[in-house]
Every structure is written in C-alpha cells, then in structure tokens.
Amino acid sequence: xxxxxxxxxxxxxxxxxxxxxxxxxxxxxxxxxxxxxxxxxxxxxxxxxxxxxxxxxxxxxxxxxxxxxxxxxxxxxxxxxxxxxxxxxxxxxxxxxxxxxxxxxxxxxxxxxxxxxxxxxxxxxxxxxxxxxxxxxxxxxxxxxxxxxxxxxxxxxxxxxxxxxxxxxxxxxxxxxxxxxxxxxxxxxxxxxxxxxxxxxxxxxxxxxxxxxxxxxxxxxxxxxxxxxxxxxxxxxxxxxxxxxxxxxxxxxxxxxxxxxxxxxxxxxxxxxxxxxxxxxxxxxxxxxxxxxxxxxxxxxxxxxxxxxxxxxxxxxxxxxxxxxxxxxxxxxxxxxxxxxxxxxxxxxxxxxxxxxxxxxxxxxxxxxxxxxxxxxxxxxxxxxxxxxxxxxxxxxxxxxxxxxxxxxxxxxxxxxxxxxxxxxxxxxxxxxxxxxxxxxxxxxxxxxxxxxxxxxxxxxxxxxxxxxxxxxxxxxxxxxxxxxxxxxxxxxxxxxxxxxxxxxxxxxxxxxxxxxxxxxxxxxxxxxxxxxxxxxxxxxxxxxxxxxxxxxxxxxxxxxxxxxxxxxxxxxxxxxxxxxxxxxxxxxxxxxxxxxxxxxxxxxxxxxxxxxxxxxxx
Amino acid sequence: xxxxxxxxxxxxxxxxxxxxxxxxxxxxxxxxxxxxxxxxxxxxxxxxxxxxxxxxxxxxxxxxxxxxxxxxxxxxxxxxxxxxxxxxxxxxxxxxxxxxxx
Amino acid sequence: xxxxxxxxxxxxxxxxxxxxxxxxxxxxxxxxxxxxxxxxxxxxxxxxxxxxxxxxxxxxxxxxxxxxxxxxxxxxxxxxxxxxxxxxxxxxxxxxxxxxxxxxxxxxxxxxxxxxxxxxxxxxxxxxxxxxxxxxxxxxxxxxxxxxxxxxxxxxxxxxxxxxx
Numbered sequence: 001x002x003x004x005x006x007x008x009x010x011x012x013x014x015x016x017x018x019x020x021x022x023x024x025x026x027x028x029x030x031x032x033x034x035x036x037x038x039x040x041x042x043x044x045x046x047x048x049x050x051x052x053x054x055x056x057x058x059x060x061x062x063x064x065x066x067x068x069x070x071x072x073x074x075x076x077x078x079x080x081x082x083x084x085x086x087x088x089x090x091x092x093x094x095x096x097x098x099x100x101x102x103x104x105x106x107x108x109x110x111x112x113x114x115x116x117x118x119x120x121x122x123x124x125x126x127x128x129x130x131x132x133x134x135x136x137x138x139x140x141x142x143x144x145x146x147x148x149x150x151x152x153x154x155x156x157x158x159x160x161x162x163x164x165x166x167x168x169x170x171x172x173x174x175x176x177x178x179x180x181x182x183x184x185x186x187x188x189x190x191x192x193x194x195x196x197x198x199x200x201x202x203x204x205x206x207x208x209x210x211x212x213x214x215x216x217x218x219x220x221x222x223x224x225x226x227x228x229x230x231x232x233x234x235x236x237x238x239x240x241x242x243x244x245x246x247x248x249x250x251x252x253x254x255x256x257x258x259x260x261x262x263x264x265x266x267x268x269x270x271x272x273x274x275x276x277x278x279x280x281x282x283x284x285x286x287x288x289x290x291x292x293x294x295x296x297x298x299x300x301x302x303x304x305x306x307x308x309x310x311x312x313x314x315x316x317x318x319x320x321x322x323x324x325x326x327x328x329x330x331x332x333x334x335x336x337x338x339x340x341x342x343x344x345x346x347x348x349x350x351x352x353x354x355x356x357x358x359x360x361x362x363x364x365x366x367x368x369x370x371x372x373x374x375x376x377x378x379x380x381x382x383x384x385x386x387x388x389x390x391x392x393x394x395x396x397x398x399x400x401x402x403x404x405x406x407x408x409x410x411x412x413x414x415x416x417x418x419x420x421x422x423x424x425x426x427x428x429x430x431x432x433x434x435x436x437x438x439x440x441x442x443x444x445x446x447x448x449x450x451x452x453x454x455x456x457x458x459x460x461x462x463x464x465x466x467x468x469x470x471x472x473x474x475x476x477x478x479x480x481x482x483x484x485x486x487x488x489x490x491x492x493x494x495x496x497x498x499x500x501x502x503x504x505x506x507x508x509x510x511x512x513x514x515x516x517x518x519x520x521x522x523x524x525x526x527x528x529x530x531x532x533x534x535x536x537x538x539x540x541x542x543x544x545x546x547x548x549x550x551x552x553x554x555x556x557x558x559x560x561x562x563x564x565x566x567x568x569x570x571x572x573x574x575x576x577x578x579x580x581x582x583x584x585x586x587x588x589x590x591x592x593x594x595x596x597x598x599x600x601x602x603x604x605x606x607x608x609x610x611x612x613x614x615x616x617x618x619x
Numbered sequence: 620x621x622x623x624x625x626x627x628x629x630x631x632x633x634x635x636x637x638x639x640x641x642x643x644x645x646x647x648x649x650x651x652x653x654x655x656x657x658x659x660x661x662x663x664x665x666x667x668x669x670x671x672x673x674x675x676x677x678x679x680x681x682x683x684x685x686x687x688x689x690x691x692x693x694x695x696x697x698x699x700x701x702x703x704x705x706x707x708x709x710x711x712x713x714x715x716x717x718x719x720x721x
Numbered sequence: 722x723x724x725x726x727x728x729x730x731x732x733x734x735x736x737x738x739x740x741x742x743x744x745x746x747x748x749x750x751x752x753x754x755x756x757x758x759x760x761x762x763x764x765x766x767x768x769x770x771x772x773x774x775x776x777x778x779x780x781x782x783x784x785x786x787x788x789x790x791x792x793x794x795x796x797x798x799x800x801x802x803x804x805x806x807x808x809x810x811x812x813x814x815x816x817x818x819x820x821x822x823x824x825x826x827x828x829x830x831x832x833x834x835x836x837x838x839x840x841x842x843x844x845x846x847x848x849x850x851x852x853x854x855x856x857x858x859x860x861x862x863x864x865x866x867x868x869x870x871x872x873x874x875x876x877x878x879x880x881x882x883x884x885x886x
Contacts, residue, residue, distance in 0.1 A: 591717030594642050598813065601638070601820045608827060621729045626766070627832045629733050633740050633759075635825040640744040642817040648749060648794050652756050655787060656740055659763050662779075670770040673837060675844035677854045683775050684855065687782050688866045692873035694787050698794040699877035705798040706883070714810075 001044070002051045002058045006076045008044050008086060009125035011037040012093075016118035023111030030111035031101040034118050038097050041125065042090040045083075052083040053477065061131055061193075070190055077131035077194070080478045081263060081328065085128040088332050089253050091459070092339045093121045095452035096248040099343050102448040103244050103350055113153060113242070120146035124253050128260070132192035133182055136261070140178070140225070143254045144171050150249060151241040163237035170234040174224015178261075181217025185268075188214065198267045202483060208272065215268050215275030218261065219282075226258025226312045229286040233541055235309055239301040243346030246301060251308050251342045252335035259315045259331050266324055266484055280320025280404065284412040286313030289538070291419035295426070296523065296534045299356050300345045303427050307382065308338055310416060314397055317413060323400025324484040325467065325475045330393035332474075333463050337381040337390060340456035344375035347449050348431065351442035358427060363436035367443065370450040372432045374457040379428050381460040383421035383502040386495070389464035395490040395498050396467070403488035414501055421505025429513035626667035633660035645713050647704070651697050658690045728769055736762035753791050760784040771845040 015037035023030050052058070061075030078086075097117060104110045123146055127139035145168075152164030186192060188210050189200040200206060206214070222228070227235035238250050249255070262269060262279060269275050287310045294306035311334050318327035349356055351368060365372045381388040384395070394417060401410040436442075444450070467474035469489050479487065490498075511517040524531040533539070633656060640653030662683045669679025705711050739759035746752045760783040767776035855863055 589720065591720030592714065593716075593719070594713060594817075595813065598642050598817050598820060601642075601824065602816070605820060605823055605827070621723075621725050621769070623837060624832055624835065625729065625733075626770075627835075628829055629736065629766075631825060631828040631832060632737055635821050635828070636737070636740040636744060638824070639817060639821045642821065643814050644744065646749060648791060648798065649743070649752055651794070652743055652752065652791060655756070655783070656743060656759065659760065659783070662775075663763060663766060666767055666770050666772050666775055669846060670772055670844050675842065677844070677846055677850045680772055680775050680846040680851055681854050681859055683772075684778065684851070685862065685866060687778060688870060691782055691787060692870050694790055695873050695877040696880070698790055699881035701794060702797050702881045711799045 001047045002055065002078050003060070004044065005048050005058070005078050005086075005129060006060070008041045008048070008090070009122045009129060011041045011044075012118040012121035012125065016115050016122060019111055019115035019118060023115055026111055028101075028105065028110050030114040031097070031104075034114040035094070035097045035101070037118060038090060038094040038121060041121070042094045045086040045090040048078055049083045049087055052078055052080065057481070059131055059195075070186075072134060072192060073132060074135055075131045076129040078129070080480060081260075082128050084328070084332060084474070084478070085260060086125065088256075088335045089121070089124050089128060092252040092335055092456075093117070093124075093248055095339070095455055096244045096343070099247075099346065099449055099452045100242070100244040102446055103346055104242060109153075113150075116146060116149050116153070117245075117248070120150065120249060120254075124257070127257060132194060133185065133197070133265075134192040136264070137178065137182055140221070140257065140261075141175065143249075143257060144168065144175070144225075147171075147238070147249050147254055150245040151238045153241055153245065157240065159237075160240040163234075163240040167234040167238045170231050171224040174221045174231055176220075177217045177224070178221025181214050181219075181221065184210065184214045184217060194264065197265070198483075201267050201271045204271075206271070211268060212272040212274045215265070215272050216278055218265055218268065219275065219279055222258030222261045222316075223282065224258070225261070226255050226316070227286075227309045228258070228282050228313060228316060229289050230540070232286060232290065232309045233537075233544060236302050236305045236537075239299070239305050243301065243342060243349055246305070247339045247342030247346065250305065251338040255308060255312060256315075256331050256335060259312060259319070259327060262316065262319050263324065263328050263331075266319070266482075269319070270483075270485060276320050276322070278320070279316055280406070280409055283313045283316025283318070283320055284409050286310065287317060287416040288412050288419070289313075291416050291423065292534055293537050294423040295419060296531060298358055300348065300358050300361070300427065300431065301342075301356055303358070303423060304338070304341055304345055307341075307420065307423065310420065311338065311382070314394070314413070314416065317409060318397040318400045321400045321404030321406070321409060322485050323397060323404075323488055325478055325487050326393065326396030326400045328478060329396055329467050329474055333381070333389035333393040333460070336456055336463050337378045337388075337460040340374060340378040340453060340460050341382065343449075343453055343456065344371050344378060347371040347445050347453065348375075348442070350449070351445060352438055353440055355438060355440075358430045360438045361431040361436070362434040362438075363432070364442060365432045367436070367441070368445070370444060370453060374450075374453040375432065376428060377457045377460055379424040382424055383506060384417060384498055385502055386499055387461075387464065389460050389462070391495075391498070392464035392468055395495055396488070398494055398498055399488040399490035402494065414497070417498060418501045418505045421502040422509050425506045425509035426513050429509055433514060621671075623667055623671050626663060626671075630660045630663040630667070633657075633663065647701050647711050647713055647716075648698075650713060651694065651701065654697075655690060655694065658686060662686055725769060729766070732762045732765040732769065735759075736766070749795050750792075753788060753795060756791070757784050757788045760788065771843055774846060774848040774851055 012034075015033050018033055019026070019030050026033065057077065057079045059075065059077040061073035061077075063071050064074040065072045097114070100113065100117070104113050107113065120143060123139050123142035127136055127143060130136040130139060148164050148168040151167050152161050154160045155164070182192070185197065188206045189197050191197065191200075201211065224231045235250060235255065239246055241250070269279060290306045290309035290313060294303050294310065297303045297306060311330070315327040315330050315334070318330060348361065348364060348368065348371060351364075351371075352361065355361075377388070381390040384390045398410070398413055398417070401413045404410075472489075475487055508518075512519075512522065519525070536542075637653045637656030637660060640656065641650055644650050644653060665679040665683045665686070667679075669675060669677065669683075672679070701711075704716065708716065710716070736759050739755045739762060742755035743752050743759065746755060760779060764776045764779040764784065767773070767779055
C-alpha cells in the first residue's frame with residue numbers, strides 16, 4: 001500500500017480537474033466530488049501510516065533533469081514525519097470539505113470553491129510527500145497560489161482582494177529567501193535529496209558559515225509561510241477568506257508548512273547554533289507578540305488568527321531549542337484543535353449571518369449546544385489543560401525551552417501560555433456566556449457542520465496520547481533513524497506549572513468577562529497607551545506602508561513615467577514616422593498604369609547601370 | 620547572308636518603339652497594339668536565333684508559335700476587357716482609368 | 722550588297738516606319754493599318770530567314786486575325802474623337818523618351834558588342850520539323866496552349882457581353 005502513496009495527492013487533483021471542467025454543471029453537487037476524493041485520500045493515508053509504523057521509509061524517485069554530474073529527481077517518499085503529516089492534512093481537509101458543504105451552500109461559486117480546495121489539498125499533500133527540497137519548493141509555491149485564490153475568493157470585496165494580494169506578496173519575500181537557500185544548498189551539497197543533504201551536513205562537508213547562511217535563508221521561507229514576525233502581517237488579513245479556508249489553510253495545514261520545512265531540514269539547522277538561536281528567538285518573539293495583540297482584538301477570526309501566529313511561534317521556539325519532536329507534535333495537535341476552533345467560529349459566524357464581532361455575541365451556550373461544547377474543548381486544549389492534546393504538546397515545548405538553558409525563552413514561553421489561556425477564554429466568555437447582544441437570534445447548525453466539529457473535538461482530546469511521557473510513541477516513531485539530538489521530557493513540576501499558568505489565565509478571563517469582578521476596560525483605563533498600541537497591532541502595518549510600500553510604489557511610478565515618456569516615445573516616433581512616410585508615398589500611387597510602367601523601366605535601368613558600373617563594363 | 624546582329628538590332632528598335640507607345644499613348648486600343656509590336660520584336664529575335672544563330676535549330680520557331688498563340692489569347696481577352704471598360708466607364712482614355720489609386 | 726541584304730533593309734525600313742506610324746499617326750484606323758503593314762514586313766523577314774511556316778502563321782494570325790480583332794475593338798469603342806484634349810503629362814513623355822532611349826542605347830551597345838560566330842549554317846524550319854518537335858517534345862505545352870486559348874475564348878465572351886439587367 002505504501003507504494004501507492006502517490007495516489008494520495010492524485011485524488012484531490014482529479015477532483016480539481018473534474019470540477020474545472022464540469023463544475024458549472026455540477027453546482028453544489030461539486031462538494032460530493034471533493035468530499036469523495038478527500039475521503040479516498042484519507043483512507044489511503046491511514047493505510048500508509050499503519051504500514052509505515054511497522055515498516056521502513058519508502059522512497060521512489062525517477063530522474064527528472066540531469067546536467068553534468070548532478071541529477072534532479074522527482075518522486076515521493078514516505079518517512080515517519082510525512083506519514084504523520086499526511087494524516088493531519090487529509091483529516092482536516094476532509095472535515096473542512098464536509099463543513100463547507102453547508103457553510104458555502106448559498107454561494108453561487110461553490111463549485112469554484114471546491115475546485116480550489118481540491119487543488120490546495122493536492123498541493124499540500126504533494127508538498128508533504130516530496131522527496132527533495134526542489135519538489136517541495138514547487139508545491140510550496142502552489143499552496144501559496146491556492147492561498148491567494150481562496151483568500152481572495154470573495155474578490156468583489158475590496159478587503160478580500162487586498163488581503164489576497166498582501167498574503168501573496170508578503171510570503172513572496174520569504175520565498176525569495178528560501179529559493180536563495182535552496183540554490184546555496186545545491187551548490188554546497190550537489191543534490192536536493194533530503195538524505196543526501198542530511199549526510200552531507202552531518203559529515204561536516206559544508207562549511208560552518210555556509211550552513212548558517214543556508215539555514216537562515218531556508219528559515220526565511222518558513223517565516224513567510226508560517227507568518228512569523230516580522231512577516232506575520234498577512235495572516236490576520238487573510239481572514240477575509242471564507243472561514244473553512246481559514247481553518248484549513250491558515251490554521252491547520254499551509255501555515256504549518258513553515259514548521260514542517262524547518263522540521264524536514266532539521267539536520268541543517270542543528271549544524272548551526274546561530275541558526276537555531278535565530279529560529280528560537282524568532283519563534284519566541286512571534287509567540288508573545290501575537291498573543292498580546294490577541295488580548296484586545298474583538299474580531300473572532302482575527303483573535304484566532306493571532307492565536308495561530310502565536311502557536312506557530314511556539315513551534316518554532318520548540319524547534320529552535322532542540323525540541324524536534326515537541327515542535328512537530330504541537331504542529332499536529334495544534335492542527336486539530338485550531339481547525340476545531342476555526343470551524344466552531346465558522347459555525348457561529350454562519351449562525352449569526354456573517355457577523356464576527358465578539359462584542360455582538362454572547363449567550364450562545366444555550367442556543368448552540370454542540371458548537372459551544374466543542375469550542376470549549378478546543379479552547380481548553382489550546383490553553384493546555386490536562387489531559388487534552390494541547391497539554392501534552394505544550395508541556396513538551398516548555399520542557400525543550402527549559403532544557404535549552406535560556407531563561408529568557410522559557411519565561412516568554414510561560415507568559416505566552418498564560419496569555420493564550422486568557423485570550424481564548426476571553427473569547428469564550430464573551431461569545432458563549434452572558435446575554436445575547438446581537439440582533440439576530442442564532443440557532444444550532446445542521447449535522448453537516450456539527451459532525452466535523454465533534455470529530456475534531458474527539459481528536460483534540462485524544463491526539464495528545466500518542467506522545468505522553470509515559471509512552472513516547474510519536475517520539476520513537478519520528479526520531480527513528482534520524483540524528484536530531486536529545487529530546488527533552490517534562491518533569492512533574494513543569495506539568496504543574498503549565499496547568500497552573502493556564503488556570504490562572506482562565507481564571508483572570510472569568511473574573512473579567514464571566515463574573516465581572518474586574519472591569520472589562522481595565523487595560524484601556526489604566527494604560528491607554530499600551531491598549532492603543534495593541535489594538536493597532538504595534539502599528540506594524542502602518543510602518544510597512546511607510547517604509548516599504550510607499551517607496552516601492554513611488555519607484556514604480558517613476559519607472560512607469562520613464563517608460564511612458566521615453567520608451568513609449570521612441571516606439572511612438574517609429575510608428576508615426578512609418579505612418580507619415582506611408583502617407584507621403586501613397587500620394588505617388590496615383591493609379592496611372594503608364595506612370596507605373598515608366599517607373600519600372602527607370603528602376604530597371606538604374607539597376608542595370610549600377611550592375612554595369614560595378615562589373616566594370618562602363619566607365 | 621545577313622548578319623544576325625542586324626536582326627537583333629532591328630528587334631531592339633521595334634521593341635523600344637512599342638514600349639514608348641505603351642508608355643505614352645492614351646488610347647487603350649493603341650496601347651494594346653503597341654504591346655503586339657513588342658511581342659513581334661521578340662519573335663524576330665527568336666526566329667533569327669533559330670535560323671542563323673550559333674546553335675540553329677527548330678526550338679526557337681516552336682517558341683515563336685507559342686508566343687503567337689499567347690499573343691492571340693491576350694488580344695482577345697484584352698479587347699474584351701477594353702470593351703467592357705468602355706461600356707461601363709464611357710471612356711477609352713488611359714489617364715481616366717485610375718481606380719488603382721491609393 | 723547581296724540581294725538578301727537589300728530585302729532585309731527594305732523590310733526593316735518598312736517595319737520601323739510602320740511601327741513609328743502606329744505611335745505617331747492621328748487616326749486610329751490609320752494606325753491599325755500601319756500595324757498590319759508592320760506585321761507583313763516582319764513576316765517578310767521570317768521568309769528571309771528561311772522560316773516559311775512561321776511567316777505564313779504570322780500573316781494568318783497577326784496580319785489577319787489580330788488586325789481584324791483590333792478593327793472590331795476600334796469600332797466598338799470611341800474612335801472618332803481621337804484627341805483627348807491637352808496632354809497634361811509633358812514630363813512623363815520626356816522621361817519616357819529618355820528612359821526608352823537609354824534602354825535602346827544599352828541594348829544596341831550590348832548587341833553590337835556581341836561576339837557571335839559569323840557564317841553559321843542556316844537552318845530551314847520546315848512545317849514537318851516544327852510539327853515533329855511540337856507534337857513530340859512540346860506536346861504538354863501544346864495542350865496547355867490549347868487550354869489557354871479555350872479559356873481566353875470563353876473569358877473574352879464572358880467579359881465582353883452585355884450584363885443582363
């Protein structure tokens with residue numbers, strides 16, 4: 001079965017092609033095509049995972065291009081990490097496909113939506129299965145394209161169009177870094193194959209400085225894709241896309257591709273302590289930075305978006321401090337509970353007729369039972385409450401940060417854990433408890449929406465048990481045959497600290513938004529400057545606008561003028577000269593046959609005369 | 620025997636007279652007649668080479684026959700066009716037929 | 722001066738004079754008569770060259786058929802008002818004269834400088850020889866000419882007939 005792993009991305013591709021040609025005719029039946037394809041992929045992914053657990057890494061490559069002594073291959077590979085990612089991607093994608101059936105029901109372009117989803121699933125699965133960095137890069141760009149298409153799905157909304165453009169351009173900055181990194185890597189190693197890269201780096205064939213440069217360039221790509229500081233600005237805006245898209249692409253899968261990239265290139269990072277420090281610090285800064293913004297935001301999807309950024313920073317932090325398994329484990333659990341939270345938010349938004357402001361919600365607990373319960377499970381999971389999935393993975397990250405030895409990073413990790421619990425439960429209490437403050441009475445959604453939520457809630461509870469300190473299933477699985485260094489494991493006090501911090505955050509949120517013991521505008525009253533800074537997202541968008549966007553636009557305008565006046569001027573001059581001379585000579589074309597004859601004869605005579613002179617017959 | 624050079628010179632002279640007529644006469648029938656003169660001049664060359672040229676043989680005379688046939692066809696069609704033209708545009712003046720203008 | 726030379730000069734002078742008359746005479750009918758005489762003179766030259774068959778064909782086709790055709794053409798068009806008013810194209814005529822004159826000069830220069838072997842054996846093109854060549858070597862071209870003449874015949878009728886109202 002593992003030999004047929006290549007079929008996993010092919011099913012969504014077939015769905016995409018079918019919908020491309022027959023989508024208009026199928027209309028909302030298009031969803032069945034997508035769901036069937038993803039279900040097949042999921043089943044196959046499960047079979048592949050089981051076979052991989054008992055077996056070996058399977059690689060199949062064919063030669064694609066050869067030049068000199070180097071060859072570039074194409075193919076697919078099932079490693080432990082791939083097998084895990086396949087499950088994550090197919091599960092979330094399948095559930096999102098089902099959920100969208102209801103969510104996008106009234107959209108005229110639902111078949112387009114499903115074709116994009118299919119293309120995305122194909123690209124993401126292809127990215128995961130890639131056996132070399134070049135192929136990964138190709139799919140990397142494809143998922144970027146799908147993200148662009150889906151964020152801008154409602155392109156008639158100016159914000160959505162702008163957000164799509166922003167997402168595309170911002171990630172492009174990181175992608176340039178990644179491409180440079182890949183070229184340098186190929187130059188240094190002579191191959192794109194993961195195995196060749198690993199062995200070359202581990203044998204020390206690449207110089208220290210070079211390894212650092214390569215690792216940091218590759219990390220740049222991850223920074224763009226995984227919305228790490230300072231390239232995170234696109235992700236909150238990307239929430240303009242449909243909510244299922246946010247759940248699939250901008251929470252569970254595509255943004256995690258950056259973390260996956262670092263994971264896959266982990267030996268390269270391990271070879272350079274500088275690069276590891278860069279990764280750890282970028283992750284830490286992103287984690288706390290995004291968490292602080294999430295504290296004050298009032299848009300349900302944007303809070304979740306900042307939460308995503310923060311959690312991705314957490315994974316980077318783990319990877320940067322040597323917690324290879326912790327980071328990837330958190331990637332998996334996060335995919336489940338963040339997809340759950342996003343789909344829950346989607347359910348709320350759908351019930352409220354596309355209102356996203358949490359100040360206009362409240363009291364949903366009584367009105368939307370399933371959504372509320374599953375959302376609560378997701379919130380508890382992300383807060384890290386025992387024994388939910390988030391607890392196990394977050395504890396692993398804290399352990400890695402502790403054993404990394406950098407107190408600063410550890411404190412940031414703990415503070416972020418506190419903030420995470422706080423803002424998630426601020427969201428929960430505001431939206432689901434108290435009085436309903438909206439103007440349109442919501443009702444629980446149909447089974448098509450609640451079943452995916454339930455499945456994800458079960459996963460958010462259960463996914464953590466694959467890697468507990470008592471049975472390190474995932475760790476053994478992932479690290480088998482890889483040299484990724486020692487993996488930290490939490491001790492009891494760390495678990496207690498983690499739960500205590502989470503409970504403190506939940507308690508504070510309850511005190512402020514549940515019980516009302518502390519005034520809600522506490523922060524804005526006491527320190528209005530800080531509150532304003534957070535509300536405006538540290539003014540980073542404005543800063544980028546002034547420093548990067550405006551000068552670029554100005555330069556563009558300048559060159560446009562040069563083009564218009566100078567280059568177009570030359571072209572227009574040539575055009576006018578041709579037309580003018582044509583007009584002048586047209587006057588000589590007077591219809592007199594005898595004139596034509598005369599001119600012909602004189603012309604012939606001139607030719608003869610020239611020939612005579614040149615041949616020397618005359619003169 | 621008369622030298623071939625004289626026949627060739629005669630052909631050239633007739634040809635040039637015909638050409639001058641084609642270029643300057645304004646009556647279409649005469650223009651056509653001058654074309655016939657030019658064809659005749661060519662025929663003189665062909666027959667002269669065929670009879671007293673360096674490699675005298677029958678080919679030149681066969682070609683003369685072809686030229687005569689083509690000339691006959693040309694005159695027939697040319698005069699037909701000319702009559703149609705005259706009927707439609709009521710003029711036989713070359714200068715007035717300038718529809719091939721810009 | 723041999724008798725052949727005398728005949729040649731006579732025919733040549735007639736041919737050139739008639740050609741000039743074709744260009745220079747006033748009345749169209751006179752021009753066509755001059756053209757006919759030109760054809761006769763050329764036919765005489767053919768006899769002189771020993772190409773009797775071509776000479777006879779020349780008289781039948783050119784001096785006979787083509788001339789009659791021209792007379793018909795003349796009669797069916799405007800032929801009384803032979804003047805078209807003032808000729809506005811003085812420069813054109815001068816340039817034509819100069820151009821054609823130069824061309825003639827060049828050709829005569831070339832012909833007179835030709836280094837052709839003199840006193841070749843004369844070839845007498847009998848009808849038999851021409852027939853053998855025409856129906857042997859050139860039979861495809863001969864059939865092609867047949868098609869051409871048919872096409873010209875039909876075409877001339879189609880073009881010249883009055884259009885049905």
